[in-house]
Amino acid sequence: MKKYIIQSIRLTVVLTVLLCVIYPLLVAFVSKFSAGKGNGETITVNGKVVGYANVGQKFDQPQYFWGRPSAVDYNAAGSAGSNKGPTNPDYLKQVSDRVDTLLKYHSYLKKGDIPADMVTASGSGLDPDISPEGAAIQIKRVAQNRGLNAEQVTRLVNQHTEKHIFGPATVNVLKLNVALDQLKK
Amino acid sequence: MNSEILGVVASFLITLLIAIPLGKYLAKMFAGERVWTDFLKPLENGLFKLAGIRPGEPMDWKQFLKAMLTINLLWLVYGFFVLMFQDKLPFNPDGNPGMTPDLAFNTIISFVVNCDLQHYSGESGVTYLTQQIIIMFLMFTSAATGIAAAVGLFKAFRDKTTTNLGNFWEFFIKSITRLLLPLSFIVAIVLAFNGTTASYEGKDQFISLQGDTLNVSRGPAAQMIAIKHLGTNGGGWYGANSAHPLENPSYITNMTEIISQMIIPMAMILAFGYFIRRKKLGWIIFGVMTAGMFMLMIPTISSELGGNPNLTKMGITQATGAMEGKEVRIGPLATGYWSTLTTIVSTGSVNGMHDSTMPLTGAWQLLGMMINGFFGGCGVGILNYFIYLIIAVFISGLMVGRTPEFLGHKVEAREVKIAALITLLSPFLIMAGTAIAAYVFNNHGDADWAVKPANWLNNPGYHGFSEMLYEFTSANANNGSGFEGLGDNNIFWNVATGFVLILGRFLPIIGPLAIAGLLGKKKYIPESAGTLKIDTVTFGLMTLAVILVLNALSYFPALALGPIAEYFSMIK
Numbered sequence: 001m002k003k004y005i006i007q008s009i010r011l012t013v014v015l016t017v018l019l020c021v022i023y024p025l026l027v028a029f030v031s032k033f034s035a036g037k038g039n040g041e042t043i044t045v046n047g048k049v050v051g052y053a054n055v056g057q058k059f060d061q062p063q064y065f066w067g068r069p070s071a072v073d074y075n076a077a078g079s080a081g082s083n084k085g086p087t088n089p090d091y092l093k094q095v096s097d098r099v100d101t102l103l104k105y106h107s108y109l110k111k112g113d114i115p116a117d118m119v120t121a122s123g124s125g126l127d128p129d130i131s132p133e134g135a136a137i138q139i140k141r142v143a144q145n146r147g148l149n150a151e152q153v154t155r156l157v158n159q160h161t162e163k164h165i166f167g168p169a170t171v172n173v174l175k176l177n178v179a180l181d182q183l184k185k
Numbered sequence: 186m187n188s189e190i191l192g193v194v195a196s197f198l199i200t201l202l203i204a205i206p207l208g209k210y211l212a213k214m215f216a217g218e219r220v221w222t223d224f225l226k227p228l229e230n231g232l233f234k235l236a237g238i239r240p241g242e243p244m245d246w247k248q249f250l251k252a253m254l255t256i257n258l259l260w261l262v263y264g265f266f267v268l269m270f271q272d273k274l275p276f277n278p279d280g281n282p283g284m285t286p287d288l289a290f291n292t293i294i295s296f297v298v299n300c301d302l303q304h305y306s307g308e309s310g311v312t313y314l315t316q317q318i319i320i321m322f323l324m325f326t327s328a329a330t331g332i333a334a335a336v337g338l339f340k341a342f343r344d345k346t347t348t349n350l351g352n353f354w355e356f357f358i359k360s361i362t363r364l365l366l367p368l369s370f371i372v373a374i375v376l377a378f379n380g381t382t383a384s385y386e387g388k389d390q391f392i393s394l395q396g397d398t399l400n401v402s403r404g405p406a407a408q409m410i411a412i413k414h415l416g417t418n419g420g421g422w423y424g425a426n427s428a429h430p431l432e433n434p435s436y437i438t439n440m441t442e443i444i445s446q447m448i449i450p451m452a453m454i455l456a457f458g459y460f461i462r463r464k465k466l467g468w469i470i471f472g473v474m475t476a477g478m479f480m481l482m483i484p485t486i487s488s489e490l491g492g493n494p495n496l497t498k499m500g501i502t503q504a505t506g507a508m509e510g511k512e513v514r515i516g517p518l519a520t521g522y523w524s525t526l527t528t529i530v531s532t533g534s535v536n537g538m539h540d541s542t543m544p545l546t547g548a549w550q551l552l553g554m555m556i557n558g559f560f561g562g563c564g565v566g567i568l569n570y571f572i573y574l575i576i577a578v579f580i581s582g583l584m585v586g587r588t589p590e591f592l593g594h595k596v597e598a599r600e601v602k603i604a605a606l607i608t609l610l611s612p613f614l615i616m617a618g619t620a621i622a623a624y625v626f627n628n629h630g631d632a633d634w635a636v637k638p639a640n641w642l643n644n645p646g647y648h649g650f651s652e653m654l655y656e657f658t659s660a661n662a663n664n665g666s667g668f669e670g671l672g673d674n675n676i677f678w679n680v681a682t683g684f685v686l687i688l689g690r691f692l693p694i695i696g697p698l699a700i701a702g703l704l705g706k707k708k709y710i711p712e713s714a715g716t717l718k719i720d721t722v723t724f725g726l727m728t729l730a731v732i733l734v735l736n737a738l739s740y741f742p743a744l745a746l747g748p749i750a751e752y753f754s755m756i757k
Contacts (some may be wrong), residue, residue, distance in 0.1 A: 001251065001255070004251060004252050004255040004256070005255055005259070006237065007236055007237055007238055007252075007256075007479065008252075008255050008256035009259065009261045010235060010236040010237055011232075011236040011256065011354070011358075012256070012259060012260070012263070013231075014232055014236055015322070015325070015326065015361070015466060016318055016322060017308075018232070019321065019322055019325050019326075019361070019366070020317045020318045020321060020322050023366065023369070023370065023408065024317060024321070024405050024408040025375065026370070026388045027370065027373045027377060027383055027405070027407060027408045028383050028384050028385060028405055029410070030374055030377070031374070031377035031383035031384060031407065032384075033380070034196045034377050034378045034383075035378075036379055036380060036382075037381075037384065038382060038383035038384035038405075038407075039382060039384050039386050039389075040380070040382045040389075040401065040403055040431055041380055042391075043426055045394075045744070047284070048390065048391075048392070048393050049389075049391040050392070050393060051393055051394065051399070052389075052401055052431075053380075054380050054430040054431060054434045054435075054538075055401055055430055055431060056430070057393045057394070057395075057397075057399060058393070058395065059394075059395060059398065060395075060482075061395055061727075064394070065531060068513070071360075074399075075399075075400070076399060076400060076401040076402060076523070077308060077388060077400040077401070077402055078306060078308050078309060078402070078424055079307075079308065079402075079423050079424045079425035079428075079429050080424055080425055080669070081327065081425065081428065081509075081510040081537075081538035081540070081541060081542035081655055082509065082510065082538070082541065083510070083538055083541060083643050083644075083668070083669050083670030084509065084510075084541055084643065084644060085540060085541065085544075085643075085644035085648035085651075085751070086493045086495060086507070086509070086541065086542075086543055086544065086648075086751075086755065087495065087544070087644075087646070087647075087648060087754060087755050088644045088645065088648065089645070091509075092495050092496075092499075095496060095499065095501070096499055097272050099500075099501065100386070106434070106600060111500035111501065112500055112501075112502055113498070113502070114502060114641065115501075115502050115503075115504060116492065116496060116501055116502065116503040116504075116505070116506075116507070116508040117505075117508045117513050118495075119496075120507075120509040120510075120511075121506040121509060121510065122428070122511065122512055122513070123425060123428030123510045123511055123512050123535070123537045123538045124423075124425035124428040124429045124430060124508070124512065125425065126425070126429065126430055127430065127513055127514075128514075129512070129513040129514050130428055130513060131513055132505070133502075134513075136378055139438070143658060163188070164188060165188060165190075165191065165520065166188060166191055166192035166436050166437070166440065167188055167189060167435075167436030167514065167515065167516060168188065168189055168436075168505060168513065168514065168515075168516040170513050170514050171518075174394070176395065178711070179396055181394070
C-alpha cells in the first residue's frame with residue numbers, strides 16, 4: 001500500500017510538469033503564429049481595437065445592424081444562455097415582446113418575416129452572427145437611418161454573408177457594422 | 186440546410202475513418218506489440234523511472250484496483266485544498282476568489298471522476314493555475330484511468346486462464362503518452378489556428394463601436410478544449426462551454442470537437458475485439474452501440490429541426506429549427522447531433538443549452554445518460570456495456586437452460602450478483618437523489634442556503650422537475666452536462682451530487698474488474714456445440730433488447746413526470 005502511495009505522489013508530480021507546463025506552453029508558443037496570436041482575433045478601426053471578430057457585442061442604435069438577444073447582455077466577462085425551457089410562460093412572453101419590439105422599429109415587417117434567431121437568446125450570450133434572413137429584415141431601417149439607399153446596404157450585406165461548405169450561412173454583425181461605418185465616409 | 190446535412194454526415198464519416206484504425210492501433214499498443222509510436226518509448230521510460238514504477242510487473246485484480254484507487258484518492262485530497270486556496274496562489278490574472286468548501290468538494294470529485302459537472306463558471310470561478318494544474322491535469326488522468334481500467338478487463342480475457350490483469354501504471358501512462366497527449370496536441374493546434382484562444386493573456390478591455398466599455402475573458406483554452414473532448418471530460422474553459430465563440434469559434438472547430446469526443450470511445454470497442462483476438466465480437470458490439478446511437482439521434486434531430494411549436498403559434502419563422510440556446514454558426518442540426526453524442530459518450534460538453542431544447546430532445550438526452558453504454562466514456566463505456574453483456578448472457582442462459590458462459594468461463598452466482606448490483610445502482614442513485622431534491626424543494630423552500638430551494642428552478646412545472654432529474658442523471662452517468670438553469674451552487678447540490686458522482690464512477694469500475702478477475706482465473710472451457718456464442722448478430726440483438734428493457738423499466742416513470750408530460754402539455 002505504501003508503495004502505491006509513493007508511486008502516486010511521484011507520478012502526479014512528473015505528470016503535472018508534462019501535462020500542465022510543457023504541453024500548454026508548447027501549444028501557446030505555436031499559437032503565436034496563428035491569425036489572432038492565440039489571444040483571439042481583434043478588429044481595429046483607425047488603429048483602435050473595437051472588438052473581437054468572434055465575440056458578439058451589443059448593438060441597439062438604429063444606424064447599426066442588431067445581433068441576437070443575449071441572456072448576459074453581451075457582457076463577455078462571462079457567458080451563458082437563458083436556460084429557459086420551451087414551454088415556460090415567462091419565456092414565451094419574452095419572445096413575444098421581442099417580436100413586438102422588432103415590429104415597432106421595422107414597421108414594414110410582418111410577423112412571418114421574422115426568423116427565429118432574431119428573437120431567441122443564443123447559447124453563449126455572445127453569438128457574433130445572425131442568419132442572412134436576420135440581416136435582410138434590418139436593411140431598410142439601417143438604410144433609412146443612414147440616409148443610404150437600400151441597394152447599397154443590400155450589396156454590403158451580401159458581401160458579408162459567409163457561405164460555408166459545411167454548416168449554415170452566417171453574417172458577422174460586428175464586421176458588417178464596421179464596413180457600414182466606413183461606407184459613410 | 187444542405188450544407189448543414191453535409192457537415193453532419195462528414196463529421197460522422199471522418200469519425201469512423203479515424204476510429205477504426207485507432208482501435209487496431211490501441212489493441213496492438215496495449216498488448217506490447219510493435220507500433221509506429223514506439224519512438225515515444227524513451228519518454229515513457231523516463232516517466233516510469235521518475236515515478237519509481239516497474240512497468241512489466243503483473244497485478245491481480247485487487248492490486249490493480251488498489252493502485253487505481255490510491256492515486257485517485259490522492260488527487261481528491263490534494264485538489265480539494267488547491268481549489269479552496271486558489272486565490273492565494275499565483276497565475277490568477279482576473280483576481281478570482283477561492284472556492285467554498287462545498288463547491289471545492291463537488292468540483293474536485295467531479296473532475297477526478299471524469300464527469301465535469303461544473304457548479305462554477307470558468308471565467309470567474311477558477312484561476313489560470315487551477316484550470317491547468319487541477320482541471321486540465323485531471324482531464325488527462327481521469328480519461329487515462331478509465332482507459333487503463335478497460336485494458337485491465339481486456340487482459341483478463343486475452344489468455345485462457347489468468348490472474349494477471351496487467352500493470353495499471355503501465356496502461357495508465359501509455360494511455361497518456363501514446364494516445365491522449367499526442368492527439369491533444371494536434372487538436373489544440375487545429376483549434377488555436379481556427380480562433381480558439383491559447384495564450385495566457387488575462388481579460389481584455391476595449392471601447393465598442395457604439396462607445397460602450399466592454400470586457401472579454403480569454404486564456405489558454407485550446408489546450409484544455411482538446412483534452413476535454415478527447416478524454417470525454419466535457420468541462421469548459423468558459424461558462425457557456427462549447428457554445429462560447431472563443432471556445433468553439435466556427436463550424437470547423439465544431440466538427441473538430443465533435444469528432445474528437447467520439448474517436449476514443451469508438452476505438453476502444455474495436456480494440457476490445459482485436460485485443461482478445463475475437464475481432465467479430467468487437468464489431469458486433471460496435472454494431473449494437475451504433476444502432477442504439479441512431480435510435481436516440483434520429484428523434485432528437487427531428488424534434489429540434491421541427492422548432493418550438495409555441496413559437497410557430499406566434500407566427501415566427503423557424504426555417505432552420507429551434508434556435509433558443511443555440512448559435513447561428515453551428516445551427517440546430519449540428520447541435521442536435523452533438524447533444525446525442527455528448528450524452529451517450531459521457532462527455533457532457535454542450536454547443537447549445539440543453540435546458541432550452543425541446544421536451545422530447547430532453548427525454549432522449551436523459552435516456553442516453555441513463556443507458557450510458559452506447560460507446561460511453563473513455564474506457565468506462567466498455568465497462569458499463571460489459572455489465573449488460575453479463576446480464577444478457579445470464580438471461581440467455583436461463584432461456585435455453587444452460588449454465589451461462591462468457592468467453593469460455595462459467596458465469597456463476599457471484600458474478601451475476603455483482604452485475605445485478607451494479608445495474609440497480611444507477612436507478613437507485615438517480616431516483617433517490619431526485620426524490621430527495623423534489624421533497625426539499627416542496628417542503629423546505631426557505632432553507633438558508635446559498636441558493637434557497639424555492640429559487641432552484643429556472644423553469645416552472647414539468648420542466649423544473651426535469652432540471653432536477655437531469656442533474657442527478659448527469660452526475661450518476663459522470664456526464665457533466667446540465668439543464669443549467671438549475672441553481673446548483675449550494676450545499677445541497679454540491680454535496681448530494683458529489684456523493685452520486687463518486688459512487689457512479691468507482692462502483693461501475695470496481696464491479697466489472699472484479700467480475701473479469703473472477704472469470705479470468707476460472708478454468709477455460711473450450712467452445713462446443715452447446716456453447717452460447719456471443720459474437721453473433723442474434724446475441725447482439727439480445728443485448729440491445731436487455732439494455733432497452735432494463736432501462737425502460739427503471740426510468741419510464743421518471744421520464745413520464747418530466748419531459749414526456751411537458752411534451753404532451755406543449756402539443757395539446
